[in-house]
Amino acid sequence: MLDERKLEVLRAIITDYVSTHEPVGSKALVERHRLDVSPATVRNDMAVLEDEGYLTQPHTSAGRVPTDKGYRLFVDRLGAIKPMSMAERKAISTFLSGAVDIDDIVHRTVRLLAQLTQQVAIVQYPASVSTTLRHVELVSLTTDRVLVIVIDSTGRVEQRSVILADHTDEELDAWRDRLNAAIVGKTPAEADADLADDFLQPEDAVRVGPIVSGVRSMLEADPSSEVVVAGVPNLTRYGSSYETAIRPVLEAIEEQVVLLHLLGEAVSSNPSDVAVRIGQENPYAALHSTSLVASAYGPDDTRATLGVVGPIYMDYPSTIAAVRAVARYVGRFLAEG
Template sequence: MTQSRRMLVLRAVVEDYIRFQAPVGSTTLAKAHDLGVSSATIRNDMSALEEEGYLIQPHTSAGRIPTEQGYRYFVDRLTTVVNLSQAQRRAIAKVLSGSASLEDTLQRAARLLASITGQVAVVAAPALSKSKLRHVEIVPLNAVTMLAVVITDSGSVAQHTFAVQETPSAETLRTFLELVNGQYMDVPLVQAAQCIRSTLKDPAYQSVRILGQKLAETLESIARDEGTGQMYMAGTSQLAHQQSKVDLLPLFDALEEQVVIMHLMSDLSEENEDVGVAIGSETKTPGLMHSSVVSSGYGRSEEESEGADENERIVRVEPAQAFSQPVAFVGSIGPTHMDYAATITAVRAVARYLTDLISHGETV
């Protein structure tokens, strides 16, 4: 009995359990898979896999089902990518490209991912601390109060008011904004604040020193304000049809703790260049002990695909493209017997689309 054949048996058990959600027996495997050995040999392999912790037998007379260790082995060795159907490709292009705003885009992305996977979909809004400056406007509200409108490269818009001793002239304000928007576009917010302070040391900018200092403080405040981040969720009713009642209550409790979910998926996407998967206890979240989480970061990409038309760029799913500083994440939560290949493909495809949207400035 070879280790390689034994692992082929494990893969077959996982695939059949994902497909049918019923304990898998050796006779069934022998008939459904071309393993090249008898059902008796397969039964011995399954017994060995059970001893090694990859399978478990829920009842004496029943077949086996995968353990967390079995799922982890299976996921780590996924070599095939499930292609999205033409209908799914068209849905991504049609549903998301018609968005009116970043918020609308993320809400649509969550609903779309939930419909593709049949599981809970979670999409986080871009973190302001990781965003870059796209444009700034400063509007006088009264003699001593100014409104700063800051637009980031991810499409987020933040508004902050600050006080000044006196309103600068229209010409002074225009000149200052031309400086900021001309020199500090596509610079991270905190770095942009530092650059503004450095510029203000030049005596030529004495007239806007107070205004510049206030804007620098505003940019730093926006970058620190993680409370403005939002998370969009869809598909909880669909998941209810896949989980047992015993598992549903702790799962729904976990979904209510949005901060916990956000940290889990954010860490998972940052720890993996492509798509990260946490299974059961790996989530370190009590309510997700019988669930798996798939997450991928989206944001600015290191390289653009060349020679591809719009539809090809939208639906590409190959893992070759890595993210540089993902600004947020998109993910799916489902049972441990989820279709991992299909879920990973769907999460990756939506993340790629959101990356394209942000990197091409189409969300603003």
């Protein structure tokens, strides 16, 4: 067990290293944090912390830097969560209040989270078990192409372009009315089954078939399998660590299933609060040089996850506070909507 002084030294080292990204020496630590002990005493404490695995020394004559174990202790015991200011809370509320549908909510949320944390933000699309179909619209684009639009009860809009030669506006109006009569108010699964079994009549199956196929492909899509990412350029502010930090994140972004697994794994172990995975705690080896801060959001029937990824030496108190606040505001917004 570490005594309070050694814990205070560890807290001070992490605070300085997050700010400077440079190894921290004992003399500078005493001066900046008024530890009320000599640099020699601090050096002894640093040596103990290094022996215990909380610090490491990159070079013989250099100061110390925190390890994953040191950051974990900091997050669990030492890092007081920074409260959001009234101005920050108002900014979050204002930014989200202008959203018009679920796509807008998700994209506003991911941009907001990236701005607040200065990290790479990730937001999973929410998918409600009670979602129903609200409207289908057919729009003629050219003489042989039609845009099929499906809107659900969450405000989510999906669209597909289908080929349909020599159609008329009257035909589109009639098919649109039939589609709305057949599926509006039903869940995507119910609507998909009805379209497969009952909608097509032999005399017009060939004509309306492409439209029905377009609608069914949208109904089968699972929005919860999609994530939106913002803030990748934020990683460039980490200077010399740019290459090691950004490359694995970019590789992970290419595979959305990796991001979904990371978010889901982190949140499943701590569903009621913010989860933090530091360095090698991440199950994806390519992200062992990063940390993930994640939270669930939304009402019980529309749960999804959001979070940020960044270098291990991120500002954990501020990042945790931002992720928690945004998750709560978005959840409240969805519940009220």
